[in-house]
Structure formats: C-alpha cells, structure tokens
Amino acid sequence: MAHTEKFGLSALSALAAALAIASTSALAQDKPAPAAAPAKPAAGAAAPAASAAPAANKSAWVKLCEKTPLVKKDADGKEVKDEKEICLTHHERLDGNSGMVLVSAAIREVQGQDKKHLMIMVPLGMALPPGLRAAVYTKDQWAKIAKNEKVDDKELKPVDLKYSLCHASGCTAEIEADAAIVDQMKAGGGLMVVAMNAAAQPIGFPVPLDGFTEAFAGKPIDNAEYKKARGQLMAQIRDRQKAAIDKFKADQLKNLPTDGPGAPPTTTGSAPAKPAEKK
Secondary structure, three states: OOOOOOOOHHHHHHHHHOOEEEOOOOOOOOOOEEEOOOOOOOOOOOOOEEOOOOOOOOOOOEEEEEEEEEEEEOOOOOEEEEEEEEEEEEEEEEEOOOOOEEEEEEEEEEOOOOOEEEEEEEOOOEOOOOOEEEEEEEHHHHHHHHOOOOOOHHHOOOEEEEEEEEEOOEEEEEEEOOHHHHHHHHHEEEEEEEEEEOOOOEEEEEEEOOOHHHHHHOOOOOHHHHHHHHHHHHHHHHHHHHHHHHHHHHHHHHOOOOOOOOOOOOOOOOOOOOOOOOO
C-alpha cells in the first residue's frame, strides 16, 4: 500500500518524540497524559479534554454492561431469540470545547464467548484503507515520551486494526484482543493510536491506561449513573459554547465604530421633521 512506509514503527516513534503533557478531565481526573502533537495534531487536541466517567471513579476507564437481544438460527434453520450480556471496558475522551469524541477505546466481551475484541474510534476525516495502528507503551516508556524522551521502536509491539464501521461520531476499527494484548494493557502506561489523515499524515491519539486493570476486573458501573454523568458533562460543554459565543458577540460590538459609515444606526436625537402639508 502507498501508506505502508509512513505507517510503520517510525511513525509511532516520531509521534512519541513530539509529545507534551496536557489535558484534564471534567468529571474524572486522569493522571497527566501525553497529548498528541504529530505533523498535524488531532482535531481538538489543543482543547481541554473531558471524560464522562462518574466522579467517584479514579480514572476515565469504566466497565459498561448491557443485555442485548440476539437472533440466531438453530440446526433446523429456525430463528431462535437469545439474550446475551455485552460488556465494554471503555475509555472516552471528549473535546472540552465542542463535545466531539477525540478518541475512544474499549475491550468488548460477549457472554459465552472466549474471544475479546479491542475497539478504537477516531474522528471522521481519516484515510480508511490503512486502518489504524496501535501500540501499548510500558509505564516507563509512557513516562519517557511525556518528557519528550526517545523510545526505541524495537521495544514496541504494534497491532493493525481495520475499520469496521463509520457513523456521525467517527470511525471504529477493531481487532481480536488475545491474552497478550490484554496483559500488555493491564501492565502498560498508555496506548498510542496512530491514524492517517486524507493527506497521508500520521495523526496520534494517546489513551492513558491508568485504571484499566481495575475497571476490566471490576464490576460494571450503573448505566443510568454513567448516562447522567455524560449528560451533565455535555450540558457543561454547551454552557461553555454559549459563553464563548456571547463573549464573541460582545467583543464584536465593542469593536464597532461609533460614527462614520460603519457606525450602527442611532435611536437617539430629534425626530425627523414632518413634511409640509399641502394647502
């Protein structure tokens, strides 16, 4: 493929070398995570990031489980309704100004199935054929890139994910998460996701792994609580957007000239003279 060379380990290394510490969480405070600063930063990367994880959680990783109705065919070809529990150990980072999902990552588990899947969603605008590349950094490696120190490419074990679904919020890619991947995430400091944009430039999306192990092994949180926390977060973002718009309008009014051709019409002063009446 045309992107193969640019999408190799060197892309991960180049991104890591340009990282800087940034980002806070509106409802659940993460430890400082490296913020992507590749050749072209991820959309919204410079804006404050937020998480919908309930404040009681110490990290933005949460486990969400839900019963899902499934329809399958039996040996005779008849449709049989079944219900299985699907769990996502999930991390979502939102742009604190727009509410856009910057990146989300999850391990999906389906009741009765041994196979797990790693799912990663990035914003729209990425080139689809190359897919995504993701690598787990150890805690020491994650600390190094947070200090702009070099990490040896040979120490990384990246995996390639192919896009499976795109919708209004972004595009999701996934791969089977074997025991090795899950163990790396449990022991790791962070997951660096690299996508290619339409101009064939690598875009980095950092995902801190603080709290992943506890969330993965723990009980699911209450879905209603999570939805409430996310709703409150989105309300805060809407309020922030409104305040920014109001400030912009106020600043525009301040900059308007007080007289001359560009001045706004005045409502004060004497009323215009009435036309003379015809006799």
